[in-house]
Amino acid sequence: xxxxxxxxxxxxVFLVTSCIENDIPYPTIFGEFLHFTxxxxxxATLISPEEQKVVIRVPDDMDLTNITVDSVAITEGATxxxxxxxxxxxxxxxxxxxxxxxxxxxxxFVETAAEEVNVTQFEIEGQIESVVNDGSKxxxxxxxxxxxxxxxxxxxxxYTPTTASVSPDPSVTHDFSGPVTxxxxxxxxWTVNVLHDGEVVEGDQVPYSDFQTWFREGTDPRSFYLPGxxxxxxxxxxxxxxxxDLTIKTYPQTVLPHPSMEAPEYAVLETxxxxxxxxxxxxxxxxxxxxxxxxxxxxxGIPFTDRPISFTxxxxxxxxxxxxxxxxxxxxxxxxxxxxxxGDDEKRYRLATGWFRSDEDMSDFKTLDIPMLYxxxxxxxxxxxPSAANEEMPEQGFYEDPTANPTHIIIVFASSADGANFNGxxxxxxxxKGIELNY
Numbered sequence: 359x360x361x362x363x364x365x366x367x368x369x370x371v372f373l374v375t376s377c378i379e380n381d382i383p384y385p386t387i388f389g390e391f392l393h394f395t396x397x398x399x400x401x402a403t404l405i406s407p408e409e410q411k412v413v414i415r416v417p418d419d420m421d422l423t424n425i426t427v428d429s430v431a432i433t434e435g436a437t438x439x440x441x442x443x444x445x446x447x448x449x450x451x452x453x454x455x456x457x458x459x460x461x462x463x464x465x466x467f468v469e470t471a472a473e474e475v476n477v478t479q480f481e482i483e484g485q486i487e488s489v490v491n492d493g494s495k496x497x498x499x500x501x502x503x504x505x506x507x508x509x510x511x512x513x514x515x516x517y518t519p520t521t522a523s524v525s526p527d528p529s530v531t532h533d534f535s536g537p538v539t540x541x542x543x544x545x546x547x548w549t550v551n552v553l554h555d556g557e558v559v560e561g562d563q564v565p566y567s568d569f570q571t572w573f574r575e576g577t578d579p580r581s582f583y584l585p586g587x588x589x590x591x592x593x594x595x596x597x598x599x600x601x602x603d604l605t606i607k608t609y610p611q612t613v614l615p616h617p618s619m620e621a622p623e624y625a626v627l628e629t630x631x632x633x634x635x636x637x638x639x640x641x642x643x644x645x646x647x648x649x650x651x652x653x654x655x656x657x658x659g660i661p662f663t664d665r666p667i668s669f670t671x672x673x674x675x676x677x678x679x680x681x682x683x684x685x686x687x688x689x690x691x692x693x694x695x696x697x698x699x700x701g702d703d704e705k706r707y708r709l710a711t712g713w714f715r716s717d718e719d720m721s722d723f724k725t726l727d728i729p730m731l732y733x734x735x736x737x738x739x740x741x742x743x744p745s746a747a748n749e750e751m752p753e754q755g756f757y758e759d760p761t762a763n764p765t766h767i768i769i770v771f772a773s774s775a776d777g778a779n780f781n782g783x784x785x786x787x788x789x790x791k792g793i794e795l796n797y
Contacts, residue, residue, distance in 0.1 A: 389456030391464055393431035393740070394442070400471055401736040404755065407747045410464045415734075418470040422449040425468055432456055442466075474736050475522050475542040481514040482534070486555055493729025493737070494667035494710070495760075498559075499534070499552045507535040507552050517542070539761070547761050561664045561797035564643060564769060565593060568792040569625045572615040583614055585625070585641070593660045595646045597637060612639035612773070616789070627773040629678070629686070629786040636680075638777025639788065642770040658751050659695060662767035664797065666692075666730055669712050672791035674723045675773075678783025685717040686783035687775040691742075692730065692795070694764035696757040707757035708744040709733075709764045715741070715775055723791065733760030750778055769793060 394403050394412050398420060404413040416425070423446070430442045437457045445452055448468035456462045477490050477497065486500040501507065515528045522542045531538060534552035541547050553559065566585040574581055575589050586592035596613045610630045615622035627639030644658040669692050677686040694710040712728040731737055734756045744753035751768070771790050774782025 384459035386460065387433065387435070387458040389433050389436045389438075389458040389460065389462040391430065391432055391454075391456070391466075393429065394466065395428045395430075396448075396468065397426040397428050400474070401734055402738050402740045402743050404734075404743065405745070406755070407745075410462060412464060412466040414466070414468045415471040416468055418472050420470065422468055422470065423447045433458060472522070472543040472545065473519050475517050475519070475546050475548070477515075477517045477548060479514050479516040480550070481512070482552065483511045483513045491667045491729060493712075493731045493735070494665070495546070495548045495732060496667050497548065497550045499550065500555055501552060503554050503556065505554065507554075508533045510534050510552065549761075559797040561666060561795060562662065563795055564660070564662075564767065564793070567769070567794070569615070569790065570622055570792070572619045572622055574619060582611060583619060593643050594641060595644055595656075596639075596641050597646070610637070612637055613641055624672075624789050624791045625771075627771060627788040627790065629774045629777065629782040629784055631784050636774070636777065636780045636782050636784070638772050638774035638782050638786075640770065640772040640777060641790070643768065656750055658770065659693075659766040659768040661765065662694070663763050663765065664795070665694070665710075665732075665763060666795040666797055668727055668729045668796045669793055670725065670727050670796060671793040672723045672725050673720070674789040675716065675718065675720045676785075676787045677717050677719060678785040680781065680783040684783075686773075686786040687715050687717045688786070688788045689770060689772040689775040690714040690726065690728070690790075691768075691770050692728070692793075693751075693768040694730070695753065695766045695768065696762055697765045705754045706752065706766075707755060708753050709757045709760065709762060711735070711738060711742055713739075713742045723789070727796075733757075 390407050391405055391412055396414055398416055400415040400417060425446055425448045427442050427445060432438050435458065439455050442454065452466045454464045454466060456464060476492055480488050480490055480497045482499050484501065486502060488497060488499040490497050509532055511532065512528045524540050524542050534550065538550045539547050569585050571587060572583055572585055573587055574583050576582060582596065582598035584592055584596060585594045598611055598613055610632060612628055612630055614626050616624055616626045625641060627641060629636065629638045642658055643660045644656065647655045671690060673690060675688045679685055691713040693708065696707045696709050698705050710730045710732045712730045714726055714728050744755055746752050746754055771788060773786045773788040776782060
């Protein structure tokens, strides 16, 4: 069913007790598309409030003059023209006007893209095993020790769609002494790595990511716990650091090693409340500056240059209900970025995404193996997409070369996925046994 929503945007208007004149200015309410989807689209929609632009990808065989808009959401109280649900021709950009008290003009682009390639089978003569990772677009083949990797023969290479072009020709590709890349449809790149049995692929792990080493900073009642040995050398942070700087402690510890700092088995992140404000338990790599409950600035990410294909973590989660019978959700994600420039001129671009969000009530620990999805992958959901409007983690979209190495990594664990907006169920508890990056 087609739907056009108008979502609430909160605006504070200050009234003064004086004579009301006709020239009192209207409040400024930004009119925007919050959601825009069409039938048959590939991946999530890219919405850029800064550019007032919407970009949607569809299969290359779709008729752009006969597109069906599925659902749209705009600012509460706003109007939009023309009606997006009545527009079908997107062969060129379509300009929409969103009216609040002001007029905002948005450009909507529907672009064709070749269907994403999925490799279903890859085998080399004499191999021990092969592992295909669709998320990172990599294939790892294990050969017996002593095999000449410069003279191998591919015996099976199956993929969908079968009509996709591939280069170089797999039938004449024999040298796998180093990584070999196959390019589909002149744009999508897959990498094949062939190793000898027992050979280990080295890749960096984030320091103290096993959560087996902890320290306490400060003294009670203003203290907090973090993985590592000291604040000076540590790269892990939590909201507890900012709260501990308060002169009067009003913020409970939301991150603790369990059962103790001396013999930790896992980290416990719990959503709590202080002076009526929701505080989600969170652990992340990066830095946090300022103090208090809300007067803090978070800078996610640390330098990192490897390309993991997935990450593994063991978690247990007990969500609580909040608001209008909303079940809380936990967040666990790893993001790779490419950053260019410095200072005010720095631009951050998304390279790869690995994300788990769930409201599942887990009575036991669950092992997650989350693939790293490089580029604008079709499996990415809307909430996973990069956005320059994200105040906590601004990104200028996807990096143009998905085969590049990152410059930074972001790792986040949170007991309430919407904790940054001070929403969550008090008592929601996320237990984490650490995280390992897989190569």
